[in-house]
Every structure is written in C-alpha cells, then in structure tokens.
Amino acid sequence: MRKILSMAVGLSVGLAAGLGLMGGAQAAEKLKAAWVYVGPVGDFGYSYQHDQGRKAVEKAFGDKVETTFVENVQEGPDAERVIEQLARAGNKLIFTTSFGFMEPTLKVAKRNPSVLFEHATGYKRAKNVATYNAKFHEGRYIIGQIAAKMSKSGTVGYIASFPIPEVIAGINSFMLGAQSVNPNMKVKIVWVNSWFDPAKEADAAKALIDQGADIIAQHTDSPAAMQAAEQRGVKAFGQSSDMINFGPHAQLTAIVDDWAPYYIDRVKLTLDGKWTSTDTWDGLKEGVVHMAPYTNMPDDVKTMAETTEAAIKSGALHPFKGPIYKQDGTLMVKEGEVMSDKDILSLNWYVKGIDDKVPGQ
C-alpha cells in the first residue's frame, strides 16, 4: 500500500513538473506549430511539398516558431489521436493536410478552443478551424494546351488516382485546355486507385505509351511515370514537385504545389494575433500553384503557355469558362459564364470529348 501511495505521489509530482515545463515554454512566447501529413515526407510529391512549406516557415521566422510534423497518419480515428496529442503538447497552430482529416480536426478543435487549426482541401470550418486549398486545375488547363500542341498522335495518356472531384476537375480542365488548341484531342485515362505506388504508376505510363499516347500527364504523386516517359522517349508533365531531374528530356513543365507563402502568411497572422477562420482557395496568381520552367518545347508553344499563364493570373481567362458541355451534349455552363467554385469542387462528370466513363457511374 505504501509503495502504491509513494508511486502515486511520484507520478503526480512528475506530472506537475511536466505541466510546469509546458507552461514555461508557453511563457517564452514561441509559437509552436505542427503539421500532419497523410503520406511520408519522402514521397517527393504531395506531403513532401507540404513539408517544404513547413521548412520555409522555420526559415522565415527563426526563433519565433518551433515546428513539428507527424507523417504517414492514417485518415480516420488514428488522425484524431495524433491531432489531439499535438494540441496537448502545446502546439497553438496545427495544419492537417489531407481531406480525410476533416472530421478528426473538427472534433479536436471543439475540445481545444484555444488552439488554431487549418485543414487542407476540406469544406467544413469552425471558429478555430480555417480551410485552404489550391487551384491545381489552373495549371492543368495550361498543360492541356501544351499537350495538344506537342502531341503528334493526337492521343494523351492520363494517369489518375481516385475518382474524386478534384481529380475529375483536373481531367476536365486539362481537356478544355487541349480542346482550345485541337478540338479533336483524345485522352486515354488509366486509374491506378492509389495516390502513391511508384511501380504501378510506371506500369500505367508504359501501358499508355504502348497504346499510342505520346504525352503523359499524371495526377499521382511519384516521379515514376516521368521516368518511364524519359526511358521511352515521350514527353510528360510533372506533378506536385518539379520532376525535371527524372525527365531531363521528357518534362514539358510540372504543376508545382508551393504552400510556403500561405503557411508563412498564416503563421504571421497567428503571431500578430490577427488569425481568423477563413476559407482560402488560391491558385497561380497567389503562387500556391506555380509552373515549373517550360522546357523541351518549341518557342511558339512556350509563348502560348506563358500567355495562358498570364491570362489566368490576371483573371482574363478562367479554365471553366462557358460554353461547357457534358459528355452527352447537355450545356452545363452557358457562354459568357464561368463555373462556380462550388460546382468545380463537386464535379463528377466529364466534359464532351472524353471517350470514357467516370468510374463507378
């Protein structure tokens, strides 16, 4: 009995000391910020780019912030545990970077009202939960145009991950761009049903090339497809990161995620005490999405791409500008109108000119 009692006393003393320590850290007014990633930081794709953003925050604020991250967090209950732990460890600003972290983030946020949360790619907000996303489809319009100019066979191969609105919007935007140059462009779509499986992505690229595609676009996370394109002597577009290293002769450009400006902005607002729950959906203009250098293409194609990029940035061109027809010919967006953000975020149909079905429909 005595033993148990002394153990309990010891434990509570230890706990108190621990709490004291945490309080001390807070008193130093160093902002503790944390990131939660769905994949490994070593994927050279989506999570890697988020982590580059975190590193940029460390560089920009130096001693004023202390950052941590947890990688490979499963979407679902496991995420809730991880986020809760980060909140209890004294982090005051927590970024959860995948769609599936939405509900866990909201739950933890409710229990920790003094902690600020930022959830990427979701749509539910709260007083202390902001959301942010990037308009990757803007970049896809540009690469669609480039593909249509560069393709000799008139057929592009597209490696897709999961049939969710973001990916379908990407395919549509790509095809609208391609059709603006060549109305008869064809696209072959292969779903690998994975965000990250390098060998399968490479297999998909090879299958598409074997079937006559001479340009490869991808919405998966590894540079495997780029490497396969380089080996087979066809052109390709990089995804998330600049993949020129993997395809020095193959890469035309890459749609690069750059979260650094957003993260730096949000950390600054938190430090200044001006953080509010906002919904941010930035694109090329704000620099969250940017294009890797246009390479391996003639000057006229490069000029066209740069002109389009500038037009999207200035707002003169919207990728989802009417008229837009559904596959069966139904007019979905009228001439002179643009698709609303809400509709883009919930796209589940293909535009006219895609000879395939959305999987599961």
Add this chain to the structure above:
Amino acid sequence: MHDLTILSAVLASVVAAATPLLIAALGELVAERAGTLNLGVEGMMIIGAAVGYATAYGSGSLVLGALAGILAGTALSLVFAGLAVWLAANQVASGLATTILGLGLAGLIGAPFVGTKLTAVPQLNIPGLTDLPVIGEVLFGQDAFAYLSILLLILVWIGLGRTRLGLVVRAVGESHSAAHALGHPVRRIRTLAVMFGGACAGLAGAQLSLAYTPFWASDMTAGRGWIALALVVFSAWRPLWLLAGAYLFGAVSILQLHVQGFGLGIPSQLLSALPYLATISALVVISALKKGHGAPASLGVPFVPDR
C-alpha cells in the same frame, strides 16, 4: 504488326511486374517450409530498396547496390530470427514488428536521397534473339533481375525437393520435435531459412529501386511484400505454383491497365481489384484440388528445445 508490338510490350511488362514478387515470395517460401511465418517481408523489401539505392547512388555501381540490398534484407531478417526463433516469441507479432521497423529505418536511410535518380539497370539484350517478334523482348530483353529470379526458382525448386538439405528444412517445418530428436539443429536451420528469406526480400526491394523505378521514395514497395506473402499461400508452398501465381498476378495487374486505356467503360475499381480476385479464385481452385499439400505442420509454432 502493331498488335504484335503491343503484345510483346505487354508480355515484357508482365515479366518485369512479376519479378520482384517472385523473388520475395521464393525467399518466404523457404522460410515457411522451415516452419517460420515471417510477416516482415514488406519491411525487409523496403530496407533492401533503401540501402540498395543508397549504395548504388554513392558508389555508382548497380551490382554493389544489389548486394547491399541483399545484405540489408538479411540483417533485418536476423531481428526477426532473434525474436521468433531464439526467443520463441510470437511469430506474427515479431514479423509485424520487423515490417514496422523496416519501413521506419528505410525512410530514415533514404531521406537524403529523395528527389535523386539513377540510371536504370540495363536490359541484357542478346543480339539477334532480342529482335525476334513477340517473344524476343520477353525472353531475351529483360534485366538481370528477371533472369536471376528464374535461376533462383530453379535453385529453390531443386534445393527443397531434391537435396538432403532441402529434406532437413522440410522436416524441421513439418515436425520440429521429430527433427530435433533426430539431432538436427532446428533453430539454426530456421535461422538460415529466415536469412535466405531476408536476402531474397532485400534483392526484390533492390529490383524496385534499381531497375523497376530507379529512384528512392518512402514506402515505394507499396504492399508488394504482403502480396508476396499471399502468393506463398496461393502456391500451396510449392515453387512451381509460385511461379504461376506471381506471373498470374503480374499479368492481370498489367492487363487491367491496358483494358482501362482502351476505354471500354469497365469501372476501374473493379479492374484494380482483378489481380486480387484472380489470385483468390486460383487459390480456391487449388485448395479444392490439392490433396495433402497443405501448410507445413509446424508453421508458425515456436520451438523451444526441452533439453
């Protein structure tokens, strides 16, 4: 003629896709025939991929890379052997721990190499033969790993079935007590079998990071170790069936990509599940047909010598 080119390309891709599965599964088959169920294949594969890549990148030698991958897989298999064979810990738990350890360690080792690339292991073309229509590229245009996997298959097939050593390995797997009573060093033999499994898994991992997709990315094995494990069961622990299983799986996973590319409108979710469905169906047929070719009797049972 165009159709023939596609066919040839498809077949060549199938061989490449089946090779890592075959190599890793052959190793696991030997370990399981000796009575140890090592669920650490995924971990041993990924560590082989990471160390193999790091070595090849640093030294510039793909051969050294492959050897380093083998060594790394073997080293990690010793962790499993230590726990499961020598400390007689639960094999399932030890194997899972090995996989988790491997994934973590590999991420750490590979971190400095993210975003770098290698020149792929070259195809070993045989002048004249490689240019044969259809079968030329399939049979004579593969990289060294593919030929090695077939050599390994023959080695395991003859080794297990036709040699004294193979007989002892199988005896240990069927009844460790009887083998022990006959004076065979059960734990030493199991350790060697587990090490062979580790070496094969490491080599399979190196195939991924040196030949298949010559770069390093965390978790790049993407579950292939688990598929290799399943294939061992599918094969009813027999090397030739394993060959069939690995190639069936490889073929269906490549073909479903081609079917999608043709835009036939079959849901991709169903197509992605096909390799698994095909393999499970084959497993069911085999287990219905086979007589007396079940799992090794002592599989997964820890052995503690009573004296």
